Amino acid sequence: MTVYAENILLCIAIPLLVCVLFTRGESRRFVTAFLIGMGMCLMSAYLSGFISLATGTGEKDTAVFLSPIVEEILKLLPMLFFFTLFETKDRTFTNLAIAIGAGFATFENCCYLLSIGAESLPFILIRGLAVGVMHIESILALAVWMLAAKKLKALSFSTVLGGTALAVTFHAIYNLLVSKPGITSVLGYLLPPVTAILLVLLYRMIARQAAKDRQSNAALEEEQTAI
Amino acid sequence: MNTGVFLLGIIAVLIYIIAHIVGMLRNGVRSMRFILFGFAMTCALLTFSYWAIFDLMYEDKALPFAANELGEWALFLLLGAILLNGVPKKRVPLVTEMTAMAVFVAVNTALWIYWNGEWVQDIATGLSLGYFLYGLLRQMKYSGKFSRTEWILLAVSAFAAVGFQLTAVFTGGSAGNISEKAGYAFMIAVMAVIFVLSAKQLMTEQGSVKGVCLSFSFLAWCTFSMYMSDGVWYLILMVGSYVAIVLMFLAMRKEVRAA
Numbered sequence: 033m034t035v036y037a038e039n040i041l042l043c044i045a046i047p048l049l050v051c052v053l054f055t056r057g058e059s060r061r062f063v064t065a066f067l068i069g070m071g072m073c074l075m076s077a078y079l080s081g082f083i084s085l086a087t088g089t090g091e092k093d094t095a096v097f098l099s100p101i102v103e104e105i106l107k108l109l110p111m112l113f114f115f116t117l118f119e120t121k122d123r124t125f126t127n128l129a130i131a132i133g134a135g136f137a138t139f140e141n142c143c144y145l146l147s148i149g150a151e152s153l154p155f156i157l158i159r160g161l162a163v164g165v166m167h168i169e170s171i172l173a174l175a176v177w178m179l180a181a182k183k184l185k186a187l188s189f190s191t192v193l194g195g196t197a198l199a200v201t202f203h204a205i206y207n208l209l210v211s212k213p214g215i216t217s218v219l220g221y222l223l224p225p226v227t228a229i230l231l232v233l234l235y236r237m238i239a240r241q242a243a244k245d246r247q248s249n250a251a252l253e254e255e256q257t258a259i
Numbered sequence: 260m261n262t263g264v265f266l267l268g269i270i271a272v273l274i275y276i277i278a279h280i281v282g283m284l285r286n287g288v289r290s291m292r293f294i295l296f297g298f299a300m301t302c303a304l305l306t307f308s309y310w311a312i313f314d315l316m317y318e319d320k321a322l323p324f325a326a327n328e329l330g331e332w333a334l335f336l337l338l339g340a341i342l343l344n345g346v347p348k349k350r351v352p353l354v355t356e357m358t359a360m361a362v363f364v365a366v367n368t369a370l371w372i373y374w375n376g377e378w379v380q381d382i383a384t385g386l387s388l389g390y391f392l393y394g395l396l397r398q399m400k401y402s403g404k405f406s407r408t409e410w411i412l413l414a415v416s417a418f419a420a421v422g423f424q425l426t427a428v429f430t431g432g433s434a435g436n437i438s439e440k441a442g443y444a445f446m447i448a449v450m451a452v453i454f455v456l457s458a459k460q461l462m463t464e465q466g467s468v469k470g471v472c473l474s475f476s477f478l479a480w481c482t483f484s485m486y487m488s489d490g491v492w493y494l495i496l497m498v499g500s501y502v503a504i505v506l507m508f509l510a511m512r513k514e515v516r517a518a
């Protein structure tokens with residue numbers, strides 16, 4: 033079945049564009065980033081298609097090996113735009129990253145379901161929990177890394193490329209695992225939710241450590257003031 | 260050649276290294292170099308995992324251009340960033356060393372292109388490895404722990420290894436075959452020497468910059484040699500590069516503990 037991706041994008045984007053007109057602040061930024069994420073998904077489909085034709089790589093090989101690189105780099109571009117041009121708060125920046133990832137995953141799922149069909153509920157749940165979660169966590173991890181690199185004063189081309197490579201490789205491992213049926217695809221579908229749990233634990237650990245550091249710094253300052 | 264089994268070994272080691280680094284960070288270690296090193300190791304873990312999964316899933320297929328190449332470039336750039344992070348921004352006179360390094364990287368890149376014809380990937384690999392070597396040379400020069408003789412030996416070894424391969428390419432026939440085999444033996448001999456020097460340095464001196472430089476040089480040597488070889492030689496050098504990762508971790512840990 034032919035999928036007219038541009039038409040689907042228009043259909044989903046118009047109500048969201050109207051939302052942008054009637055919202056303010058964080059909500060408006062979130063919806064805008066969500067729209068950008070959907071746009072990036074369409075762009076990555078174009079670019080992957082072009083690379084597939086230009087290099088003579090088959091459709092399946094492009095989807096398994098090249099799409100993760102194209103998709104993650106295109107998701108990174110708006111992030112870099114926000115990061116370098118606007119002095120956003122950390123929370124705002126991570127929210128933008130989540131919205132871009134969610135927009136990307138939503139549009140990809142819409143096109144996928146329209147081409148494959150939406151009869152099987154287990155399949156839809158797997159698709160939502162695996163691809164949906166994977167797109168969000170890869171870009172969120174990248175955003176957190178960029179913020180950390182900025183705080184450590186280590187933000188450079190190499191560190192940004194390092195973060196992007198992590199996101200790309202994680203995405204590529206998922207695509208590789210699900211490219212063949214059997215035990216590997218089960219592992220692939222489990223990868224995003226398990227990583228999400230690990231990331232939450234890591235995030236909590238970092239937050240606890242930061243709170244501990246703040247407490248000890250405050251105590252040290254108090255002691256110095258007393259002296 | 261299926262390298263999946265070897266990769267599984269280094270993946271296990273990398274998981275241990277990352278867990279150890281996270282543990283040290285939890286215990287209050289705040290060294291920027293060490294945090295970047297942890298990040299580089301995570302990058303290496305995902306890259307090797309991708310490669311291992313591919314090898315196990317697609318045994319009969321050659322690995323096309325994929326995410327692991329991007330991961331390797333990022334790994335070299337991050338290692339370069341770690342080394343440059345330990346050097347103040349002020350200028351260090353490095354004209355001769357930099358020129359020699361640029362020629363070495365350029366000749367290597369030309370050889371890779373001659374062997375496999377992958378222009379874009381080979382140039383990108385050359386650039387990222389060049390950045391790593393640049394960081395390494397700056398760190399070595401700044402540390403002031405390497406004598407003039409050691410610098411000369413390093414340059415002679417690097418160009419000798421390339422020389423053997425160039426002779427093999429240009430002469431061909433049995434003379435070329437002998438030069439190629441001699442080149443492999445030479446690369447492995449130098450690898451063994453750098454390993455002994457790094458291990459000795461790590462065992463004798465606490466938190467030394469020289470230990471860090473030697474262990475990173477060990478990885479650089481193994482990587483360049485690996486890219487110039489094939490068959491069983493490639494496997495030996497690949498195992499050497501895995502050992503180098505362990506030595507680098509030990510050297511960085513010593514540096515952090517000494518600080």
